[in-house]
Amino acid sequence: MIALQGYGIGLKEPARRGSRIFRLSTDDKRPGVLAKQECFLSKDGKFPPAFAAGLCLGDYVPATGYDHGIWALPEQLLYLGDGDIVRIGEIGEIRVLFRKNAPMNYFLLTERCNNLCLMCSQPPKNVLDDYLGDEVEEVIKLVPENTDAIGFTGGEPALLGGRFLDLIQLASSYLPNTDLHVLSNGRQFVDASAARRLGAIGHPRLVLGIPLYSPSPATHDYVVQSKGAFNETVAGLYNLKEAGVRIELRVVVHRQNFTQLTRLANFIFRNLTFVEHIAFMGLELTGYARANIDSLWIDPWNYRSVLSEAVLRLYDYGMNVSIYNLPSCLLEQPVRSFSRKSISDWKNEFVAECATCGARGECCGFFASAGMRQNSHITAL
Amino acid sequence: MAGEYTLIPEQAFSDFISGTLHQDTDAYAKLLEAGFLVDDTSALSLDLLAVKLRTKLSNISRFTSLHMIVVTLRCDHSCPYCQVSRQSEDKEKYDISPETAGKAVDLIFRSPSRDIKIEYQGGEPLLNFASVEFITKYAVSLASKHNKNVSFVIATNLSRITDDMLQFCKEFDVSVSTSLDGPKDLHNLNRPMSGADSFERVASGVDLTRRFLGRSSVSALMTTTEASLGRVKDIVDTYVEMGFPGIFLRPLSPYGFAIKTKTYSKYDTRRWLDFYDEGLEYILQLNRLGVDFSEFYSSTILKKMLTPFSPGYVDLMSPAGIGIAAVVYNYNGNIYASDEGRMRAEMGDETFRLGNVHANSYDEIFTSDELLEPLERSFTGSVPMCSDCVYEPYCGAEPVYHHATQGDFVGFKPLSGFCERNMHVIKRLMSIVEGGSADSRTLRRWSIR
Ligand code: SF4
Numbered sequence A: 001m002i003a004l005q006g007y008g009i010g011l012k013e014p015a016r017r018g019s020r021i022f023r024l025s026t027d028d029k030r031p032g033v034l035a036k037q038e039c040f041l042s043k044d045g046k047f048p049p050a051f052a053a054g055l056c057l058g059d060y061v062p063a064t065g066y067d068h069g070i071w072a073l074p075e076q077l078l079y080l081g082d083g084d085i086v087r088i089g090e091i092g093e094i095r096v097l098f099r100k101n102a103p104m105n106y107f108l109l110t111e112r113c114n115n116l117c118l119m120c121s122q123p124p125k126n127v128l129d130d131y132l133g134d135e136v137e138e139v140i141k142l143v144p145e146n147t148d149a150i151g152f153t154g155g156e157p158a159l160l161g162g163r164f165l166d167l168i169q170l171a172s173s174y175l176p177n178t179d180l181h182v183l184s185n186g187r188q189f190v191d192a193s194a195a196r197r198l199g200a201i202g203h204p205r206l207v208l209g210i211p212l213y214s215p216s217p218a219t220h221d222y223v224v225q226s227k228g229a230f231n232e233t234v235a236g237l238y239n240l241k242e243a244g245v246r247i248e249l250r251v252v253v254h255r256q257n258f259t260q261l262t263r264l265a266n267f268i269f270r271n272l273t274f275v276e277h278i279a280f281m282g283l284e285l286t287g288y289a290r291a292n293i294d295s296l297w298i299d300p301w302n303y304r305s306v307l308s309e310a311v312l313r314l315y316d317y318g319m320n321v322s323i324y325n326l327p328s329c330l331l332e333q334p335v336r337s338f339s340r341k342s343i344s345d346w347k348n349e350f351v352a353e354c355a356t357c358g359a360r361g362e363c364c365g366f367f368a369s370a371g372m373r374q375n376s377h378i379t380a381l
Numbered sequence B: 001m002a003g004e005y006t007l008i009p010e011q012a013f014s015d016f017i018s019g020t021l022h023q024d025t026d027a028y029a030k031l032l033e034a035g036f037l038v039d040d041t042s043a044l045s046l047d048l049l050a051v052k053l054r055t056k057l058s059n060i061s062r063f064t065s066l067h068m069i070v071v072t073l074r075c076d077h078s079c080p081y082c083q084v085s086r087q088s089e090d091k092e093k094y095d096i097s098p099e100t101a102g103k104a105v106d107l108i109f110r111s112p113s114r115d116i117k118i119e120y121q122g123g124e125p126l127l128n129f130a131s132v133e134f135i136t137k138y139a140v141s142l143a144s145k146h147n148k149n150v151s152f153v154i155a156t157n158l159s160r161i162t163d164d165m166l167q168f169c170k171e172f173d174v175s176v177s178t179s180l181d182g183p184k185d186l187h188n189l190n191r192p193m194s195g196a197d198s199f200e201r202v203a204s205g206v207d208l209t210r211r212f213l214g215r216s217s218v219s220a221l222m223t224t225t226e227a228s229l230g231r232v233k234d235i236v237d238t239y240v241e242m243g244f245p246g247i248f249l250r251p252l253s254p255y256g257f258a259i260k261t262k263t264y265s266k267y268d269t270r271r272w273l274d275f276y277d278e279g280l281e282y283i284l285q286l287n288r289l290g291v292d293f294s295e296f297y298s299s300t301i302l303k304k305m306l307t308p309f310s311p312g313y314v315d316l317m318s319p320a321g322i323g324i325a326a327v328v329y330n331y332n333g334n335i336y337a338s339d340e341g342r343m344r345a346e347m348g349d350e351t352f353r354l355g356n357v358h359a360n361s362y363d364e365i366f367t368s369d370e371l372l373e374p375l376e377r378s379f380t381g382s383v384p385m386c387s388d389c390v391y392e393p394y395c396g397a398e399p400v401y402h403h404a405t406q407g408d409f410v411g412f413k414p415l416s417g418f419c420e421r422n423m424h425v426i427k428r429l430m431s432i433v434e435g436g437s438a439d440s441r442t443l444r445r446w447s448i449r
């Protein structure tokens, strides 16, 4: 598990107040015009003059100071490197916003949400958090143009309305070659004009990842703790399709819906044939999922055969389907090839048994948070 | 009508009918998901059904896409089941004239369909290849003028195929559909020609065509005759051996030998069903052994049953596919609503003649009573038995068949071989799909072919 924040020890006090976002550089020949907006990352305690802030891999006492101070990185952030983007606060709070070497970086647009999913890993807060959008705006401009993929997440990002569209437009303009994956519940797009405006941006690499838990409105609404959500999400899916927006369906599997997976597969094929991809996902035991563990948890071993049936059914019908977040040894052999290494690297872990496993290379392992680690069915393949 | 189905226990069904089915049952959820039941949680359900229905019927709004042109009636074969071809050297009499061909193509491009498919029919079209070339070039020029897509296929026995013809086909993207009735002895028995080597000619023709146009450029169609009935495995094996991806186990034609009396035709249907069942089982067995091979009559019905799409197969549509999905321009300029309709005409029955390219306008032809009557009368949503039939969404109207066998466009379904055949086939396919074995996966894959 990779940490994304920590406190730096002040090696040189900042001359200015306030927190700022910086791209890190390890280049001591960096032209001043760029360096003056960046943070220098030093291995040996030497700091060239022109930078705005400094981070240090060791506990050296630097000769010079910067406007925004120089800080010694805490243990857990020593992995930082050139091109990464961080926010540094005035007392040395460091938050990692973008890691250049990560396969995927997600940006939180808002903590507000109109669903209240039983297993939400990022429980919503009803707070005024417009600053998050401001931050993302700044970061997007700093992200290297050759980045493979970035993501927007929430809360429900689409709740930002016009601001949401602006951020998509910004990503489309600054990072036209970068996949943009947005996690949304789709409900805002029950308003066809909202969907049309999103489509009109015409970002060819934009995909909306939208959860659908059940073909039964009652079950889906229960899982997301919101009456009418199913109808809004499905209507939203149709509007997005009309607007030419690409869609991925995300099905987290848990106690409430595992018996309905093949029916869900049928429903998707008959009604939502236009979606580009369907991902069945193991449950991540964080956030609300921990609190609701009794009503949600079911050992993936116990639903492996219905999962296979649903996956193969969609596959036979020519749909593009994957399995995320489930270790290969908990899947039946015919569907192992649908499994993707999907757990964000910073949440990802393996256990002792995995050391001798032939599938280790293709296996997505576990969420660091997962109770599955004690699963007696984990066996090297 | 949208083609949804769901299986629930009989008790749940009677509860549903009597309005006492409990909300917490599996059956309730299944009925709701398929759109049979609407409650206050499923406000969207009717919209979803509407979309599905629109998708299923979208081929009607596109109107006629398949246009068959009979370029000659002359043929070098004398197949007993063929009602139309002539053994003659008289080109004047039996070949299409350039004027007729030109008018036919003009009419074809009046069709609102974006994608036009022209199929050359005979007789043997290769005996009048000059017309094939003329029509193809003219159609290509009209297609670019009207901004439409056009594709071509020649229905040929391949006995006269040459390198030059294939070069032409390659240049204009013309694909080939041939006739293959089974193993050599059966094929040559069904399809006599001087030299008695029809099978050898098909085999080498298929090979040559594939060399020029690619592996999947040749399809083959089998005609089921009395002699075929006991030989389904041999027939399938021939197709597998020759590298075809599947076979269409075609129903017995009522237009030839089988047409004697109503009861006789029922008896024939039963014999065909045995043939089909045995063939299907054998093909599934091949699939279990890892051979990817389909049966196309099944896949057509499966598409209607399991997918939101419609196969656009003329015999299994309602409103019927005649005229709407396909239309035939005969060598003499007569226009027929279907290929069977033109065969009836050769037997003296002009019921399905819609007009003539020289005498009638597009509007006259496609709003003629000869087209609208059978379409309207045979619509399965309103005819006795079909309108209450659980299999109606997977079946079709087929006015030509019922006219030929029973003398009217609707027919009395309990005596209809068409009805009996489809009931049997649909039931059988559904039980395999729901059976949950490896075979159900095979059938699901067929449904999207
Ligand atoms: S033993 Fe470990 S690496 Fe192997 S499949 Fe299971 S979880 Fe994955």
Ligand code: SF4
Binding pocket: B380, B385, B386, B387, B389, B390, B391, B392, B395, B396, B413, B418, B419, B420, B422, B423
């Ligand atoms: S099976 Fe028979 S009754 Fe049912 S729709 Fe088909 S023809 Fe009509």
